[in-house]
Amino acid sequence: MAKYQTLLYYCYSPIENAEQFADDHLNFCKSLNLVGRIIVADEGLNGTVSGAPESCKAYMDAVHADPRFAKTEFKIDDVEELSFIKMHCRYKEEIVHSGLRDPKIIDPNKQTGKHLEPQDFMKMKDDEDVVILDVRSNYEHSVGRFKNAVTLDIENFREFPEKVKELEQYKGKKILTYCTGGIKCEKASALLLKEGFEDVYQLHGGIIKYGKEAGGKDFEGKCYVFDNRVTVEVNSVNPEIISTCRNCGKTTSKMINCANPVCNEHFTQCDECGWELDGCCSDACKTHPRKREYDGTGYYVKVPQEVNIEKISKRKHKKLIKN
Known part of the structure; x- marks a missing residue:
């Protein structure tokens, strides 16, 4: 038996007093000696936690015991x-930053693409009338993606809504969306439906579940994950x-973060260049x-930075590193 486990999960379910819930949930996780990162919003939970198997089981039991999260x-x-060094549980406006916060416009609890289990996704993905759509960011799909997948030039998922117009040519086809664990597809598929795409699906459980239940067939490369492991097979x-x-x-x-904390860009780099460029x-x-x-x-432990690279465009970033 492995020494530790890492849990990846999300749940769209309304939380009242979400800020207080985040504080209480952090204390609960610490009481179980878990480490990880959990985002709490009014719309639900998004987390990755790591710890001893008995602690992880206790955590899953507690989450499932709460009626709001029983379906997690x-x-x-x-x-x-351990896949993290510390335990963080923070309140944010969304559990995945999309800019689609108004439930009157997008509500994953009411309408999303049809959920496909991994085996069903595998059977459908090569059909002629199917388009496989990767809704992740550049640094994620650069290290791994499904064979023949359509990728978008985005630095962050919040740019996805602006890119939907580039997909108009696929409106008459079946759109199979996928991401790491499924959370981004909940909103991406809902937005596609709102924008007039009629036949939209999503890979239930994302790439991670596909690897476990379908052997990961035709997923080329590795899957980027948001913890110390950086990528997984x-x-x-x-x-x-x-x-x-x-x-x-x-x-x-091999994917790393740039050692310059003002840059901190995710990119692939071989060991030889890694040591040469430090x-x-x-x-x-x-x-x-x-x-x-x-x-x-x-990989570096996150510390407060003067500049948040996610808020800098590629153009500004290139100018920054020249100075």
């Missing part, structure tokens, strides 16, 4: 090391590495005075 589905990974049937080193072009599945995406970042020490992993 947990994706469970056995891990040798999915495909045990016909695996293939599709990502390349940003700096030299060599095939590699864990940075460029020579400019390598000489930045706040550069963090590179240990070969490219």
Whole structure:
């Protein structure tokens, strides 16, 4: 039996006094010696937690005992090391940042794409009248994605609504959406339906569940995850590495964060370039005075930064690293 487990889950279910719930839930998680990151919003929960198997079981039992979250589905990974260092549970406006906060416009509890179990998704994905749509960000699908999937040039899921107009050519086809665990598809598929796409589906449980129940067939590369592991293996049937080193072009599945905390960009980089550039995406970042020490992993404990790279456009970022 593995020493630890990591749980990935979400649940769209209204929470009254969500800010107080977040505080209380943090204390509960700490009482179980769990580490992880949970987002609490008025619309529900989105979390990844890690701990001893008995602590994880106690946590799942407690969540399922609450009528609001009884339908929550947990994706469970056995891990040798904890997937986080600390426990965070924070209140935010949405459990996944989409900019679609008005339940009168988008409400995953009322309308979403048809949920496809992994085996059904696998059977449908290669049909001629099907389009497989990846609703994740660039850094996620750059390291792994389904074969023949349509990807969007977005830095954050909140840009997805602006990209829907680029999908007009697919309105007469079946749209199969997918993401890491399913949470983004709940809103993405609902928005597609609202915008006139009639035949919309979503991969229930996302890439992670697909890997566990369908062997990950035809998912090329690795799946990006939001914890210390950075990426995980999915495909045990016909695996293939599709990502390349940003700096030299060599095939590699290793994804890191730039050692310059002002940049902190997610990108793929081979070990050779990693050591040569000291864990940075460029020579400019390598000489930045706040550069963090590179240990070969490219993962860093999050600390407050003066600049949030998610709020900087690619254009501004390129200008930043030149200065």
